Every structure is written in C-alpha cells, then in structure tokens.
Amino acid sequence: MKTPWAWLRQRRGRASQWQDELDSHLAMRQEWLHAGGLPADEARRAARKQFGNGLRTLEDVRAVHVTRWLDDFLQDARLAVRGFRKSPTLAVVAIVTIAVGVGAAAAIFGVVDPLLFRHLPYPNDRQLVSIGYFGPVDNNEFNVVASYLDWRRQQTAFQSMTSMRPAPASNCDLMAEETPLRVNCVSVEANFLRMLGVRPAIGRDFTAEDDQPHAPPVALLSFPLWRSNYGGDARIVGQKVTVDDERVTVAGVLPEGFEMPQLGAADILMPEQLDPTRPREANSSGFLRTFARLRPDVSIEQARTQMLPLFQQTTQLDVPKELRSEVRLVIRSLRDRQIHDVKLASWMLLGAVLALLLLVCANVANLLLARAAARRRELAVRAAIGAGRARLVRQLLTESMVLALAGGLLGCGVAWAMLRTLIVLAPEGLLRAGRTALDGRVLLFALAASLAAALLFGMAPALERPRAESLAGSRVAGAARTLFRRCLVAAQVAISLVLLTGASLFVRSFWKLQNEPLGYEPEHLLTASFTLREARYGPQASQSAFFRDLEAKLKRIPGGGLFALSDSIPPRGSMGRPYSNIRIAQHPPVAPDGGMVEFRWVTPGYFRTMGIRIVSGRAFEESERASGDSPVILSASLARRLFGAENPLGQQIALDGDAHWCPIVGVAADTRNNGLTETDPEYYRLRMDNASLPRGGVALFRTPLAPATLARWVRKEVAEADSSLPVTFQAMPERVGQFREQPRFVATLVGSFAVFGLLLAAVGLYGVLSFLVTQQTQEIGVRMALGARPRDIAFEIQSHAGAWTGIGIVAGVLCSLAVTRMVKGLLFGVAPDDPLSLAAGIAVLALTAVLAAWIPSRRATHVDPMVALRYE
Amino acid sequence: MRTDRLQGALEMLILKSLEHKDNHGFGITLHVQTVSEGLLRVEEGSLYPALHRMEKEKLIAGDWRTTENGRRARFYALTASGRKRLAESENNWTSVAKGVRKLLRFA
Numbered sequence: 001m002k003t004p005w006a007w008l009r010q011r012r013g014r015a016s017q018w019q020d021e022l023d024s025h026l027a028m029r030q031e032w033l034h035a036g037g038l039p040a041d042e043a044r045r046a047a048r049k050q051f052g053n054g055l056r057t058l059e060d061v062r063a064v065h066v067t068r069w070l071d072d073f074l075q076d077a078r079l080a081v082r083g084f085r086k087s088p089t090l091a092v093v094a095i096v097t098i099a100v101g102v103g104a105a106a107a108i109f110g111v112v113d114p115l116l117f118r119h120l121p122y123p124n125d126r127q128l129v130s131i132g133y134f135g136p137v138d139n140n141e142f143n144v145v146a147s148y149l150d151w152r153r154q155q156t157a158f159q160s161m162t163s164m165r166p167a168p169a170s171n172c173d174l175m176a177e178e179t180p181l182r183v184n185c186v187s188v189e190a191n192f193l194r195m196l197g198v199r200p201a202i203g204r205d206f207t208a209e210d211d212q213p214h215a216p217p218v219a220l221l222s223f224p225l226w227r228s229n230y231g232g233d234a235r236i237v238g239q240k241v242t243v244d245d246e247r248v249t250v251a252g253v254l255p256e257g258f259e260m261p262q263l264g265a266a267d268i269l270m271p272e273q274l275d276p277t278r279p280r281e282a283n284s285s286g287f288l289r290t291f292a293r294l295r296p297d298v299s300i301e302q303a304r305t306q307m308l309p310l311f312q313q314t315t316q317l318d319v320p321k322e323l324r325s326e327v328r329l330v331i332r333s334l335r336d337r338q339i340h341d342v343k344l345a346s347w348m349l350l351g352a353v354l355a356l357l358l359l360v361c362a363n364v365a366n367l368l369l370a371r372a373a374a375r376r377r378e379l380a381v382r383a384a385i386g387a388g389r390a391r392l393v394r395q396l397l398t399e400s401m402v403l404a405l406a407g408g409l410l411g412c413g414v415a416w417a418m419l420r421t422l423i424v425l426a427p428e429g430l431l432r433a434g435r436t437a438l439d440g441r442v443l444l445f446a447l448a449a450s451l452a453a454a455l456l457f458g459m460a461p462a463l464e465r466p467r468a469e470s471l472a473g474s475r476v477a478g479a480a481r482t483l484f485r486r487c488l489v490a491a492q493v494a495i496s497l498v499l500l501t502g503a504s505l506f507v508r509s510f511w512k513l514q515n516e517p518l519g520y521e522p523e524h525l526l527t528a529s530f531t532l533r534e535a536r537y538g539p540q541a542s543q544s545a546f547f548r549d550l551e552a553k554l555k556r557i558p559g560g561g562l563f564a565l566s567d568s569i570p571p572r573g574s575m576g577r578p579y580s581n582i583r584i585a586q587h588p589p590v591a592p593d594g595g596m597v598e599f600r601w602v603t604p605g606y607f608r609t610m611g612i613r614i615v616s617g618r619a620f621e622e623s624e625r626a627s628g629d630s631p632v633i634l635s636a637s638l639a640r641r642l643f644g645a646e647n648p649l650g651q652q653i654a655l656d657g658d659a660h661w662c663p664i665v666g667v668a669a670d671t672r673n674n675g676l677t678e679t680d681p682e683y684y685r686l687r688m689d690n691a692s693l694p695r696g697g698v699a700l701f702r703t704p705l706a707p708a709t710l711a712r713w714v715r716k717e718v719a720e721a722d723s724s725l726p727v728t729f730q731a732m733p734e735r736v737g738q739f740r741e742q743p744r745f746v747a748t749l750v751g752s753f754a755v756f757g758l759l760l761a762a763v764g765l766y767g768v769l770s771f772l773v774t775q776q777t778q779e780i781g782v783r784m785a786l787g788a789r790p791r792d793i794a795f796e797i798q799s800h801a802g803a804w805t806g807i808g809i810v811a812g813v814l815c816s817l818a819v820t821r822m823v824k825g826l827l828f829g830v831a832p833d834d835p836l837s838l839a840a841g842i843a844v845l846a847l848t849a850v851l852a853a854w855i856p857s858r859r860a861t862h863v864d865p866m867v868a869l870r871y872e
Numbered sequence: 873m874r875t876d877r878l879q880g881a882l883e884m885l886i887l888k889s890l891e892h893k894d895n896h897g898f899g900i901t902l903h904v905q906t907v908s909e910g911l912l913r914v915e916e917g918s919l920y921p922a923l924h925r926m927e928k929e930k931l932i933a934g935d936w937r938t939t940e941n942g943r944r945a946r947f948y949a950l951t952a953s954g955r956k957r958l959a960e961s962e963n964n965w966t967s968v969a970k971g972v973r974k975l976l977r978f979a
Contacts, residue, residue, distance in 0.1 A: 017946075018920075018924075020944075020946075021897065021920070021945075021946045022916075022920065024896070024898075024943060024944060024945045024946070025896070025897050025898045025916065025920075025945075027943065028896070028898040028899075028939070028941075028943060028945065029898055031941065031943075032898075032902070050916070051916050052915065052916060052917045053917065056917060057916060057917045057920055057921070060917070060920070060921040061920050061921050061924050063921070064921055064924040064925045064928060065924065065928070
C-alpha cells in the first residue's frame with residue numbers, strides 16, 4: 001500500500017517537474033534567440049518577456065492536476081478558521097467538549113478493543129475454541145484425562161485438539177543459583193503450540209517423544225523469564241535447569257508476547273505426559289483444560305452437535321453418578337473463554353462512553369445552531385448573491401469538520417492521558433497487558449469518532465435553509481429552529497438520565513459490596529500461603545510431620561497473635577465436594593442434585609482467627625487432633641439444609657460417600673465463601689494428625705504486628721523447616737479488595753461519565769434558555785411595560801425549561817429501564833429497576849435543570865422595558 | 873492571431889503539431905509559428921495547462937528525453953485516442969471553416 005509519505009513525496013516531485021518543464025522551455029527559447037543573433041542577456045530578457053507570467057502558468061498547470069473539491073475544502077476550511085477566530089469562545093468550548101468526548105471514547109475503546117474486537121495473537125484465531133465439561137465444580141469448562149483421550153481419538157469436528165493441566169498444579173520452584181524462585185510451570189500437550197499456530201522463538205518445540213510418560217524432562221522458557229534469568233542468552237537451549245528438584249533440559253524459548261489461551265501466567269512449559277495406559281479411574285480424576293481448532297467449514301454449533309454423542313458416552317464413564325445431571329458440554333470461542341467475566345463490563349463501558357459522545361454531539365450541535373442563528377443574515381446574503389445551496393451546506397459542514405478535527409486532535413491527547421490513568425486503575429481482567437496502548441487502531445477510532453460527530457452535529461445547522469426574509473433581520477424565522485433545539489435538549493436530558501441512573505446503580509451496588517458483612521473479619525488478618533512439593537513430601541506421613549512442625553514454629557512467633565492453618569481461605573472457594581456425597585447416619589439419603597459444598601481442613605484456631613462465629617456447639621479442640629474420630633463443623637446453611645429443624649449436634653455424617661462416620665461438634669455462622677457475594681454451604685474438618693491433607697497451606701495470623709515484620713518472622717521460621725519453600729504473603733483486606741476492583745472501576749468510570757454528561761446537559765439547557773431570552777427581549781420588554789410582573793416572566797421561562805426537561809426525563813426513564821436490565825450481571829444487591837437509583841438520577845437532573853434555568857430567567861426579569869423597546 | 877481565442881483550436885494545433893513527430897512545448901510553439909508563417913502564435917500561458925490537461929485525458933503522453941542540443945525536455949507524443957481526436961477535430965474544423973467562409977462571402 002502506498003504510504004501517505006510516499007504520496008506526498010510524489011506530489012512534491014510532480015510539482016517540481018512542472019517547474020522544470022517551464023524552465024527548460026525558457027532555456028530553449030533563449031538558446032534559439034541567441035543562435036538567431038541576439039546577445040546572451042538580451043536573449044534571456046526577450047525569452048522571459050515572451051513567456052509572460054511564469055507563476056501564473058504554473059498555477060494553471062497545477063489547477064489541471066489538483067482536484068477541485070480539495071481546493072474548495074481548503075478554502076472553506078480557511079474561511080471557517082477565520083470565522084471561528086472571530087468568536088473564539090464558542091470554538092474553544094466546542095473543541096474542548098469534543099476533545100473530552102472523543103478522548104474518553106477513544107480511551108475506553110483502547111481498553112476494550114483487545115478484549116472485544118482485535119485478533120487474538122494466534123493465526124486464524126476464530127477457529128480456536130475452548131471445550132469441556134461444565135459443572136458446579138469450576139467457573140470454566142474443564143476436562144478429565146480419560147474423557148479427553150477418547151474425544152481426541154474419536155472426534156471429527158476439529159482439525160486438532162490439545163490440552164494443558166489447569167492452574168492449581170502449576171506452581172513450581174525454579175532454582176536460580178541457590179535460592180528458589182516461585183514460577184508458574186504449566187504442563188501442556190506436545191502439540192499445544194502447533195495447535196495454536198505458534199513456534200518457539202529459539203530452540204525447538206516439544207515432540208511426541210517428549211510427551212511420552214517417563215520421557216527425559218524438557219522445558220520451554222517464557223521470553224520474559226529467559227530475559228530476566230538467563231540474560232537472553234541463546235546458549236541456554238540444550239542446558240539443564242533445576243525445576244522442583246529435577247534436572248530439566250531447556251528445549252527452547254517461547255516467542256515474545258506469547259499468551260496462554262486461558263491467559264494464565266506461564267513461565268515454563270513442560271510436556272504433560274498423559275498416560276493412556278493408566279486405569280480409567282486414575283485418568284478420570286486428572287483435570288485438564290482442553291482447546292481445539294475447528295475445521296474451516298465447521299461452526300461451533302455444528303461442532304457441539306458432532307461432539308454430543310461422545311460427551312454423553314464419556315460422561316457415563318468418567319463423571320461420578322451424582323454429578324452427571326449437573327454437567328453439560330461447553331464449546332465456546334477462545335475469545336469468549338478469555339473475556340468471560342469482563343465481556344459484559346466491556347460492552348457496558350463502551351456503550352456508556354458512546355452515549356457520552358452522543359451527548360457531546362448534541363451539545364455542539366446546539367452551540368452551532370446558536371451561532372447559525374446569529375449568522376443567518378450572513379448566510380442569506382451569500383445565498384442572495386448566488387451561492388448554491390449545496391455550496392452553503394458544504395461550507396457549514398466544513399466548519400463542523402474543522403471543529404471536529406481540532407477537537408479530535410486534542411482528544412487524542414485526552415485519550416493518551418486517560419488511557420494511562422485507566423491502565424493504573426483497571427482491574428486485571430479488563431486489561432490485556434502490553435496490548436492496551438494508544439496505537440493506530442485507537443487513533444483511527446478517534447478520527448472516525450470525530451468525523452462521525454462532525455456529521456452529526458454539522459447536519460443540524462446545515463439543514464436550515466437560508467431564507468430571503470432573514471435579510472430583513474426579522475426574528476420570525478427562528479421558531480422551527482428553537483423547536484429542533486428543544487428536542488436536542490430533551491434528548492440530552494434523556495441520555496444523561498440514563499447515564500445517571502446507571503451510575504447510581506453501580507455506586508449503590510459497590511456500596512453494598514463494600515459494606516456487606518462477610519461473615520469473617522478481614523481487618524488485621526495476614527495470610528502466608530505455600531505449597532509443598534510432591535517430590536520432597538511424597539509420603540503422607542512426612543507431610544503431616546512437616547505441617548505439625550511448621551505449625552509449632554509459626555505459633556511461637558512473638559506477637560503473632562491468633563494463629564491458624566488451613567488449606568484454603570475465603571473469599572475464594574475451596575475445591576468443593578458434591579453435596580450428594582454426604583450421608584447422614586440413620587437418615588434417608590440426601591437429595592441427589594444439591595450442587596457443591598465448600599470444604600476446608602482447618603486447625604482449632606481457625607474460627608477465632610478468622611472471626612467466624614460459632615452459632616451452636618463448639619469449635620474444634622487441640623486434644624481432638626490425635627483422637628480416632630474426625631469431628632466436623634457445618635456452616636449454618638449446610639446444617640439447615642441437611643437437618644432442617646432437627647438438632648445437628650451429635651449427629652454422625654459420612655462425607656466422601658464412604659462409611660467413615662464423623663461426629664458434628666458445632667455449627668459456624670455462614671461466610672461469603674465464593675467471592676464476596678455468594679454464600680455456599682460449607683463444612684470444616686479438623687486437621688487430624690493422621691489425615692491425608694492437601695499439599696497447599698495457608699497460615700493465618702490475626703496480629704497487631706506490621707505485615708513486613710510478621711513476614712520476616714514467618715520467612716525465618718519457614719526457612720528453618722524447609723529452606724527451599726517459597727511463601728507468598730497477603731493481607732486479608734487486600735485479598736478481599738481484589739474482588740471489589742472491577743465494581744469499583746465500573747462505578748468510578750460510569751460515575752464520571754454521568755457527571756460530565758450532566759454538565760453537558762446543563763450547559764445545553766442554559767444555552768437554549770439564554771438564547772430564548774435574548775430573542776424575546778423585546779417581547780418581554782413590552783409585556784413588562786404593560787405591567788407583567790417579573791415573577792410571571794421568570795415563571796414562563798422556567799416552565800419552558802420544565803417542559804423540555806420533563807419530556808427528556810420521561811424518555812430517559814423509559815430508556816433507563818430498558819438499558820439497565822442488560823447490565824444486571826454487573827450489579828450486586830440492587831435490582832436493575834431499583835427505584836431509589838432512578839429517583840436519585842431524576843432528582844439530580846431536575847436540580848441541575850432548575851439551576852441551569854435560573855440564570856437566564858433572572859436575566860429575563862431584569863429586562864429594562866425602555867432599553868428593550870429602543871432596541872430596534 | 874492568438875490561438876486561445878478560438879475554442880478547441882489550440883488543442884487541434886497541438887495534436888496536429890505532434891502528428892508526425894514527438895515534440896516538446898517549445899518545439900510546438902516554434903512549429904506552429906513557422907508553419908503558419910507567423911500568422912498563428914501559441915501562448916506559453918495557455919500551452920502548458922492545455923498540454924497537461926490533454927495528457928490527463930490521455931490524448932498525448934509525455935516523458936523526459938534529451939534534445940539534439942543535449943538539453944533535457946519533456947517530449948509529448950500522440951496516443952491512439954489523440955490521433956482519433958485529431959481526425960475528428962480536423963473534420964469538424966474544415967466544416968466550420970467552410971461554413972464561416974460562406975457566411976462571410978454572403979454579406
């Protein structure tokens with residue numbers, strides 16, 4: 001494609017060639033005259049004289065080549081700029097308004113573009129899908145090894161399928177010299193990169209041999225890890241590094257900017273080495289994420305139809321009976337899988353900012369209409385001396401184009417600043433690291449937005465036909481125009497009401513989220529998480545011993561306050577169990593389709609440390625840990641569900657479908673244990689000395705110590721127990737706060753859009769009313785002279801304002817009700833048609849309208865009849 | 873007589889000048905002047921815009937060449953559609969001239 005620069009260079013080249021041609025003509029004439037006997041200098045003079053005005057000729061030649069419309073446009077643009085310099089306030093207000101509107105729109109577009117529109121960084125990205133079982137176990141579709149192996153072998157819908165092990169198993173320790181570095185190792189199938197269409201930057205991809213069980217371990221390093229830890233040295237390929245106590249050969253390095261299809265972190269990729277020879281039971285508990293590439297002629301729907309028999313077949317084989325009714329097959333595009341929880345928020349923000357842009361257009365249109373009213377005479381004169389209507393319309397459109405382009409240019413600056421702010425503010429899921437920037441696409445969007453805006457607001461004054469009677473300077477021609485302007489104001493009021501209602505919904509929702517009791521006390525709670533490595537703590541006995549040892553060490557930290565150990569903590573869910581696994585001694589079986597139950601292994605101090613109330617019965621006791629029976633504490637909602645009105649204390653239940661009976665010793669208050677909004681039923685088991693515990697652990701401290709001090713102590717104690725075990729610290733309020741980031745971000749943004757929108761609506765209303773007052777000065781003067789009271793005049797002006805605002809509010813309420821329903825998924829504890837939010841929006845708007853109307857109506861009451869009458 | 877006073881005359885003169893030999897702008901002025909024995913003169917101010925317009929209409933094609941005297945100049949050559957146009961305007965012109973002559977004699 002020709003670049004604009006090449007085009008410009010060519011144009012300039014052409015222009016200088018025209019000059020060259022004329023010069024050569026002159027030179028030849030001069031030569032010819034000289035040869036005919038004239039002296040050299042006289043020949044030059046004669047040649048010039050004969051040639052005439054060279055500049056003029058050049059201009060005429062140029063005119064042959066330069067298209068007319070461009071010249072006309074430039075002429076109009078010059079005229080427009082000159083015109084705007086005469087009324088700079090209007091131009092400045094318009095440009096700034098456009099700049100903010102376009103800038104905000106471009107910035108939001110910059111944020112959502114990678115999420116919603118831009119190609120994912122894989123060739124033919126539209127063919128990529130995520131596929132798997134979907135059930136109450138996880139928020140995303142998953143697969144199990146046994147089913148996947150069958151699917152992969154028998155499927156017909158896909159070019160290829162690939163798999164990876166999901167995140168919980170991905171932490172690993174890379175030995176960087178002497179100290180362990182916690183990195184993310186992800187096990188993937190050998191064809192993982194090939195299926196995505198990605199090749200290593202250096203070194204080789206995994207081969208089928210690497211993926212055989214017990215093959216010598218190899219790894220691909222991520223580009224950033226390679227840069228930071230190995231100095232970007234290509235010689236690392238073929239060398240061995242230590243990952244989780246194992247010597248692993250580096251096969252290659254991933255390309256820069258590589259993204260995992262599920263957007264997880266990945267510092268090291270290793271072959272997952274699925275083993276089809278293992279017994280089916282063993283393979284059906286191995287979790288996977290599976291992805292596939294559709295055949296070019298197969299749609300997602302067709303693929304689902306083709307996969308359904310396979311899915312049903314493997315469901316019978318691999319899914320526990322009690323869960324079969326709860327799982328279904330999910331195939332969705334990779335993009336949907338990636339943006340799944342921010343899709344709605346992205347569309348909503350884009351919608352809100354486009355509404356704002358629309359408001360901006362309405363406002364500028366209003367400004368230009370006011371200006372056009374003042375220039376009616378000028379336009380009428382131009383029409384009278386022969387300017388065609390098309391020419392006048394074109395000039396008016398050019399004026400708005402000039403405004404829009406100036407505003408758009410400034411808007412790019414606004415977008416740049418706003419994007420930088422957004423990058424700081426935005427929660428993780430809403431930002432695609434490294435892909436959110438002010439790039440060509442965003443700039444193009446800004447340009448398109450400005451031009452579209454110019455058309456929108458430029459149309460209004462351009463459509464007004466200049467009339468001959470305007471020449472007389474009479475004010476009669478204004479009626480139609482003010483009607484149009486009133487409609488504009490009503491539309492502005494409606495749009496800003498929608499924004500306001502949305503904003504108050506989000507703010508209320510966020511407020512609720514902030515103040516909803518969680519069932520536990522996050523203040524002063526510090527957490528330290530770690531995961532034991534399988535290789536080092538293989539046998540269960542050595543794990544329990546390590547946990548006991550660590551517990552004893554951590555407990556004695558001076559000033560450590562209350563202490564507890566668990567395998568997981570809210571607000572994230574635990575690895576849940578099916579409700580239907582639970583059995584109650586001497587009771588009929590529980591209902592089969594009860595969803596999932598949260599479950600944690602805790603030490604006796606857990607409830608006091610977390611601040612969870614024991615509703616009845618008691619907490620665990622230290623003395624029970626060595627005893628034979630393994631006590632259980634239920635959450636209130638689980639107790640209610642299992643026992644209804646019956647007293648759960650002293651009952652025996654079996655938890656994993658087996659006959660291991662556990663006594664219920666207490667009932668704990670409910671907590672928000674699945675995010676900040678959901679309360680799942682939950683039970684707690686005591687960490688028995690002989691229990692087989694998960695390898696992950698979270699130590700909890702309720703302490704007045706500073707986090708950094710405690711962290712130092714904990715590190716020291718952990719290092720004494722196992723010097724190669726990395727620990728991650730986080731204060732509980734911060735952990736909880738992460739869940740509020742997106743609602744806060746959304747509330748802040750929509751809130752600021754609404755405030756700006758409100759301002760615009762107020763300015764619009766004020767502008768129209770002032771104009772009206774100016775236009776009616778004479779009439780008001782007459783009426784005052786005839787004895788009208790200032791109160792009546794003011795009332796009339798305000799009732800105008802009231803009427804338009806009222807119409808706008810009615811329209812706005814209807815729109816709000818329609819629009820807010822769509823964002824239901826983003827709200828917590830507030831209904832989309834929440835009357836309070838709507839009322840708040842209306843109240844704010846009405847108040848603003850009154851204020852905006854007050855100034856012009858006051859001015860109307862101060863009209864001096866004498867001055868007004870003398871006016872003409 | 874100045875050739876730009878007659879609509880279409882300049883175009884025809886240019887086309888005719890190029891009929892047998894490619895030429896540059898100066899060459900065309902010289903050719904017209906010599907052949908018409910000084911009766912017709914082509915103004916540079918009209919010639920060049922006309923040349924460029926005709927080139928744009930693809931009646932003639934221009935390119936830079938070197939003259940016999942070793943000077944760089946832009947030479948123009950007739951294209952196929954230029955030849956066609958020349959034939960048309962010659963016919964046209966002849967009938968116009970014939971008509972005008974009759975009209976003048978009549979009075």
